[in-house]
Amino acid sequence: MALSWYPEGFDPLDLRQAVEKALELGASYAEARLHIKFGEGLSLLNDNVIGGGPRFSGGVAVRVIVDGSLGFASTSSWDKGSVLDAVERAVKSARSLARLSGKVTMSEERLGRASYEVKVRVKPWDTSFEDKVNFLLEVSKSLEPGKASLDSKLIAYRDDTEYKYLVTSDGGEVESLVPRVEVFYNMAASYEGSRANKWGEVGGSGGFELLDELGLKGRLEEDLQSLEVALTRGEKPPKGVMDVVISPEIVGLALHESIGHPSEADRVLGREAAQAGRSYREYIGGRIGSEVVTVIDDPTVPGSSGFYLYDDEAVPARPRILIDKGLLAELLHNRETAAVMGVRSNAAARASSFRGEPIVRMATTYMAPGDYTFDELVEGIQEGVYLKNYMEWNIDEWRLTARYVGLEAYLIKGGKVERPVRNVVLQIPTQDFYSRIDAVAKDLRFYPGLCGKGEPMQPLPVWMGGPHVRLRGVRVG
């Protein structure tokens, strides 16, 4: 391995010995993963640094299969004794419930033996805390409200560099280093007794330079402007059947929720039935959208929050086509689900920390761009609405019907974007949403998010995105 970011007191041989020990104890498969995350965070409230400091999370995860039963154990120490203790716990736990388990196996794969790192221009760990504070203060102070009063602005920064060293009993050995930088914000504004919020996130994998490259300042200004428009000029939302243009921010969210999650094979098999729920892909196949809809989930998008080249089972990453010209295509697999369905894993196994088992996750989910401009989408609409961003959203556990409520939105009349409206509700069945898309723009844009899944909850950074799209004849309100 080339990176050798090993923490003091860690010997990579210990992981190999841990895997061997698991096999000696009767495991048919074993993996051990040193998983470290380190970084700094700081929070600004109304231009004041209310607090900040570092985080360091690290430990070793061990996962084994014994008699078809899956066992997992972790330890926040990486000395040999603690790691071997975790091996014994994992084996014991798996063996004890083999009678009641679902006979787990791992799909046969060509596993990676590799090391890689995301190269950055400005290393977060070499950037002084002072520079981080100053940069964020400058951004925060530059926000100038219009007529609406900006009552509160919270800006929370964090960088998180993730180092993993994984060894599997069937030959996988992967070491990786992925730094990430992200900012979460929430602004509250008011105007003539009316109040509203807008939250958002900016981030990706890379160095501190990302905040400039991804346009943090511009995003905050844009969202402050949204509050201004909604509060000072937003009229009552329209109701009825009409054409709708949806922004990349909402398209990305819709894909994540109504295509990405239901395409997770573990969900299709019911493994998340008591948590995140089930999937329409248990019983719906074939066409779900119009021919202009192609959806991809791709861990290899450079700079993305969900970037990786090998998953946490050492399987090489590649783009996954979830919808191909309107037809449901691949599911997202780890080696467990791939074995059940008799296919190959497409490298979707990820764990959020050393405390988590690798489960099926999205990376960057997006819609392939078309060839329309935004103006061309609008030109084709006599009466409709444009949803520029959202606050409220949710979806049922089968992922059959989603709801998005726009904050900044505009009426469209006679092919032109007209006056603003506020709190436009689009509640729409998944199949309707994708079937009614008749035009896709070329302006692909990505947004970061924190995806939640698993028990215990494993929050993971992802990207989601798309271009503007046009939907024909949908119910609004």
Add this chain to the structure above:
Amino acid sequence: MRDPLGEAERLLERLSKKFDEAAVKVSIVDSVMVKASRGSVSVVQSWRDEDADVYIAKGGRIYVASTQLPSVERVIKAAETIVERLQPSKLYAPLPEPSGESCMKVDPQLEKSVEERDYAKLAALLGVDSGLDVSGMTMIYIVREALATSKGARLSRTVSGFEGYVRVFKEREVSGQWSWASTSLDEGLAKTAFEKAEGIAGECVSLPREPLGEGSYRLLFSPMTASQLLEYVASSALAGSVITGSSFLAGSKPGDAVASEALTIVSTPRDQDLPGYATFDDEGVAARDIAFIDGGVFKTLLHNTKTAKVLGGESTGNGGWIFPRLFNLEVKPGDLSEDEVFEALGSGVYITNNWYTRFQNFLEGTFSTVPRDAAFTVKGGRPVACVPGFKIRVEGSLKTMIKGVEALTRERYRIKWWEVETPTKSPYMIVSENGGLRVRRA
């Protein structure tokens, strides 16, 4: 095994030499979890966590760091350089004199099960071998934590926990779900949860499946749903939510009638039944039970010393080093018996479980939530039809919803699961049309 208090004191001693103020929290947690899906065990997990959190203040600058105990030297080393580069925080208030006391609530039987890693018992409690289509999770754990502050707090908390949830499917679209949480290995809680989940699914199977019309209804929320929605009300009572523009209670003053007289919500760190049991907060202040909404009247925000200084008032023992937090919650019981809830509802809709509550506007409390598992149409005081929860949505505003709380049951359940993070004792809750909630078809 390391001694959390010894570790906290050792680290504090080093920090106190260099900084005006410091606090160290060390927690050592042993936990065991069985997760099941569709009638079989999907994974058996165990953790040994040794976490350390560090708080330092110097010249009003606030430094907080979290890590694992074996790595704590890193964050201590970083402190000297980082703390100088922070700004004096407008939230800063000196650490308070300690007023809390140590506590211990450990069920020996539970402790033994954690030590022996009794996975078979956990699987049995989930009903994995019942032959039913069961999914869920059950977990037991021992939390040993300690707090040492430069103001002299030397406090320990040792608490055992038993929690889980079970979901039973009778048909593809027909399910019931229930959860439990306790400091004792009270197997009856899991048994009740299983019976409730199976009962809800079974009731749905026995009734005609009929879609719901859209509109305002009288709504009956199970303890699962009531606790999910009222946890958002409690979060809005945290002073940090007010300061960051995320609370619909911002602007409410003590004495304001914000809810119906039937509703009393209490922050209950002292409740020894629930796994959030604590007698001190992260600042060493005595944790106390506080009815922040009492008989519909808003009494107080929940504070740590920092938010109390900024907004006026005093700490309620809910710290949090930066912002206050919740430990446990309790919704005070009403007069109804559980057997009478349908009769009291008369006509309306019974929502047994929900998830994905999201807000359009935190400041106004406007939201929608998605029911899951079976929901029921109730007419003439009895359920007459079932609709799978995912086929409807409930939308409205927390602000008006709590004004429409009409009745609550005497019986309460201890709820904590994926969608309810704070252990909560909750009754069934009836919300009248005055609550302004609407049911929409999905």
